[in-house]
Amino acid sequence: MTSNLKERLKESGKTFLVGIAGDSGSGKTTFANAIRNLLGNDIVSSITLDDYHVYDRQTRWKLNITPLHPEANNLKLVETHLMLLKKGETIRKPTYDHSTGTFGEWEDFTPTPVVIVEGLHTLYDGLRNYLDFRIFVDPARYIKRRWKIKRDVEERGYNRQKVVEEIIRRESDYKRYIDFQKIYADVVIKIFPTALQSVERITYLTEAPPELYKVRLILKSGDFVPTEPIKLDIDLSAFVRASEKDFALGFFSDYYYEKPASFIDIDGLMNVELFSTLLDILKKEVGADVEWKMNTYVNAIEVAKLLVCWRFLELIKFRLEAEL
Ligand SMILES: Nc1ncnc2c1ncn2[C@@H]1O[C@H](COP(=O)(O)OP(=O)(O)OP(=O)(O)O)[C@@H](O)[C@H]1O
Numbered sequence: 001m002t003s004n005l006k007e008r009l010k011e012s013g014k015t016f017l018v019g020i021a022g023d024s025g026s027g028k029t030t031f032a033n034a035i036r037n038l039l040g041n042d043i044v045s046s047i048t049l050d051d052y053h054v055y056d057r058q059t060r061w062k063l064n065i066t067p068l069h070p071e072a073n074n075l076k077l078v079e080t081h082l083m084l085l086k087k088g089e090t091i092r093k094p095t096y097d098h099s100t101g102t103f104g105e106w107e108d109f110t111p112t113p114v115v116i117v118e119g120l121h122t123l124y125d126g127l128r129n130y131l132d133f134r135i136f137v138d139p140a141r142y143i144k145r146r147w148k149i150k151r152d153v154e155e156r157g158y159n160r161q162k163v164v165e166e167i168i169r170r171e172s173d174y175k176r177y178i179d180f181q182k183i184y185a186d187v188v189i190k191i192f193p194t195a196l197q198s199v200e201r202i203t204y205l206t207e208a209p210p211e212l213y214k215v216r217l218i219l220k221s222g223d224f225v226p227t228e229p230i231k232l233d234i235d236l237s238a239f240v241r242a243s244e245k246d247f248a249l250g251f252f253s254d255y256y257y258e259k260p261a262s263f264i265d266i267d268g269l270m271n272v273e274l275f276s277t278l279l280d281i282l283k284k285e286v287g288a289d290v291e292w293k294m295n296t297y298v299n300a301i302e303v304a305k306l307l308v309c310w311r312f313l314e315l316i317k318f319r320l321e322a323e324l
């Protein structure tokens with residue numbers, strides 16, 4: 001059997017479904033892209049549950065219903081489609097156009113060995129059992145608001161005031177219908193402002209201050225123990241140089257909604273050499289070159305993306321070896 005994971009995935013004929021849930025503008029696509037970049041477009045494709053909205057934008061406003069309400073989405077059709085995708089079958093799915101707020105033509109979608117399912121309700125009742133790996137992205141409220149306003153105004157061309165009204169209008173539905181899904185995630189990614197006291201020291205010498213975050217990665221022990229863990233053969237001198245910028249890593253174990261979990265806290269900026277050492281290990285596993293854009297220093301979200309990919313590769317290896 002080849003040790004190249006990409007080849008093994010192709011040969012296996014299996015379809016792995018990765019679910020990424022979280023609020024609108026919470027960074028789901030950002031994390032999906034990390035997995036896609038790592039394994040490549042021939043292995044990874046994605047669908048968004050936005051395509052399964054029942055009402056167009058105008059109708060939602062008229063009915064005073066938000067897209068976060070389960071009834072504003074055709075979750076039954078999503079369930080059928082997940083079942084078919086898991087079997088490797090082509091589906092015919094609706095499409096939703098964010099530039100107009102209306103529906104487009106239905107389209108065929110043929111699964112690749114890994115399919116990422118992004119959406120507000122991906123880990124909802126009836127859907128999550130079809131998924132092999134479940135991720136919930138959970139930025140602090142004000143970070144999420146900032147990201148959504150920026151994205152909706154700059155990339156989608158929406159009116160700023162309308163975006164703010166919509167954010168406020170949605171908050172109760174977020175608590176009711178979206179937030180609880182993290183109970184069922186294998187990985188929860190919490191994103192906060194940096195907690196490093198010396199944030200000024202980090203930023204004052206740089207021309208453009210980097211975006212600093214603290215990420216708490218919660219990894220549930222789950223239903224697999226890596227049979228062949230991806231080993232960390234770390235370059236110690238890179239660790240020493242990592243302290244050139246303020247960077248903190250913390251680990252502890254606890255329960256997360258009844259399940260034992262490992263908590264990893266990442267804060268500040270990791271030295272690119274250390275990050276590259278980690279990335280090289282993953283590249284070796286994947287058996288292909290990976291394009292991962294990096295600046296001189298890598299923030300906690302980038303590190304979290306890499307660790308999420310790491311965990312996912314371990315799961316795939318486990319499943320392929322156990323022939324599950
Ligand atoms: N790591 C990050 N650093 C800085 N900004 C980010 C980061 N991740 C996301 N953002 C900002 O948030 C916006 C939304 O991110 P993204 O598209 O990944 O969210 P999403 O959850 O997929 O949103 P939606 O479901 O509404 O499409 C991005 O356009 C970007 O401006």
Ligand SMILES: O=C(CO)[C@H](O)[C@H](O)COP(=O)(O)O
Nearest residue numbers: 024025050057067098099101
């Ligand atoms: O919560 C969202 C997920 O991205 C969107 O707001 C929802 O899909 C509706 O889209 P739009 O606001 O473009 O009408």
